[in-house]
Amino acid sequence: MPESKVDSNGTSSMLRRLNIGGGSASSASSSTTVRGPPLTMEDLSNRDVITPNDVKRLNAITDDYLCRPESTEYKIDFTKFKIRDMDTGRTLFEIAKPDEDEHIDHEEEDSERDGDSISPRGAGGDAGAQQGGSGAGGGRFVRYHFSPQFLRLKQVGATIEFSIGDKALNKFRMVERHFFKDRLLKEFDFDFGFCMPNSNxxxxxxxxxxxxxxxxxxxxxxxxxxxxxxxxxxxxxxxIMHNKAEYCYNSRA
Structure with missing residues (x-):
């Protein structure tokens, strides 16, 4: 069974391990305590080491990246992403990584496969994505299109597939923070545990x-x-890695 935690904003999150190549069982992060006063991006931009507690103290969404894309030595490559409604099992959005440097700009359900790229698949044309191109953000920035009904969902499962290079990931963890304007809507903290080198x-x-x-x-x-x-x-x-996203809840915007 997936384990559950509740963050500092009262938002619960759970992690389910589906298939970690050679990895051990995973659980939600054991601590949600944030220690210290609020921080700004400027406070962190010159630090050699940034910790989970540091980013949890940020008082706003970042306006730039806190690490360079080449700063990771682990060669983590995200290859597939799917979102489903946990209540109905309905797939809301699905996308696979296209060829390197190929630009993604899809909005409609059931777009045809073109070469080796696979478009997002939404439900009724209510989901899509636009990924950053060759600029500074590159593949680290994505814009997601959803219908207004997405905001009324209670529980969503987000499946990611990824491969790693020849270095193992120890205490692999993600902290994800969502803001609407200046308001922190929710914060999730997931502990992936250990991932073996050269694993999918x-x-x-x-x-x-x-x-x-x-x-x-x-x-x-x-x-x-x-x-x-x-x-x-x-x-x-x-x-080791910082990705950013923006969201639109009117899929025709």
Missing amino acids: NSIEHIYEFPALDNATIQQMVESPWETKSDSFYFVDDRL
Whole structure:
């Protein structure tokens, strides 16, 4: 059974290990205590080592990356991503990595396969993604399109598939923080545990969303791309990767 935790905002999150190549059983992070005063991105930008506790103290979404893409030595390559509604089992969004440097810009369900790239598959054309191209952010930045109904879901499973290079990942962990404008909506903390070198892995994160009032949902629908997230990845409590995303809850925006 997946284990559960509750973050500092009262949002619970669970992690289910599906198929970690050679890895051990995984559990949610054991501690959610944040120690110290709030930090800004400027406070962290010149640090040699950034920890999970550091990013949890950030008082806003970041406006840049806290580490360079070449700064990771672990060669983590995310190859597939799928979101499903846990209540119905319905796949809401699915995408596989295209050829290197190929630009993604898909919005509709059941787009045809073109070469080796696979488009996102939503439900009723209500999901899509636009990934960063060859700029500074590159594949580390994605824009997601969802319908307004997504904001009323209670529990979502997000499956990611990834491979790693010839170095093992010890205490592999992700802290993901979602903001709407200046408001922290939710924070998730997942401990992947140990991943063997040269392994292919599949993990499903179970997100249990907080209930949003109608006024907040309306504001989010009317403010495309102002809902944003930072995903911070750590090995041995040291930041090695930082991805960013923006969200639109009107799939035609």
